[in-house]
Amino acid sequence: MIRSFLLGIVGIEAAVQERFIHSAAPFGMRLATPKLPPVAVFFALVVTSAAVAAQSAPRTCYSAAETREKIAADKLAEPFPLMRAQAGEHHAEAIAVRLCSVASALVYEIDLLRRDGRLIHTSLDAVTGKPVGVGRP
Numbered sequence: 001m002i003r004s005f006l007l008g009i010v011g012i013e014a015a016v017q018e019r020f021i022h023s024a025a026p027f028g029m030r031l032a033t034p035k036l037p038p039v040a041v042f043f044a045l046v047v048t049s050a051a052v053a054a055q056s057a058p059r060t061c062y063s064a065a066e067t068r069e070k071i072a073a074d075k076l077a078e079p080f081p082l083m084r085a086q087a088g089e090h091h092a093e094a095i096a097v098r099l100c101s102v103a104s105a106l107v108y109e110i111d112l113l114r115r116d117g118r119l120i121h122t123s124l125d126a127v128t129g130k131p132v133g134v135g136r137p
Helices: 002-027 038-055 064-074 079-090
Strands: 059-061 092-102 105-114 119-125
Touching: 064 092, 079 092, 079 105, 079 119
Parallel strands: none
Antiparallel strands: 059 092, 092 105, 105 119
């Protein structure tokens, strides 16, 4: 998956460069395409592949009915007080919450909307209510 992603990036870059070179050719112009040193290209690919691998952690979100069952069965924290607390902390309005299983841990993913239109995604441990470092795409 990562290999096809990286090959796709390289293919897109080549297509864009080719498009600009051909579109400028009728006018007698040729664009100078900067060449990066191989070490810089390798570093960029490693960083990109690490980010893709980190985001591909197995994540399963539950429906509202499944969430209610999980709260009762696993003694999870109630989501609405956590939503209100996060909204107050971030000076935003809570617009959504969902229970997800991320790397065998249950987390509440809460979406908040600030007055300036910025969307904030937060993740809280479903048992303790404490923030966790699990990001979401």
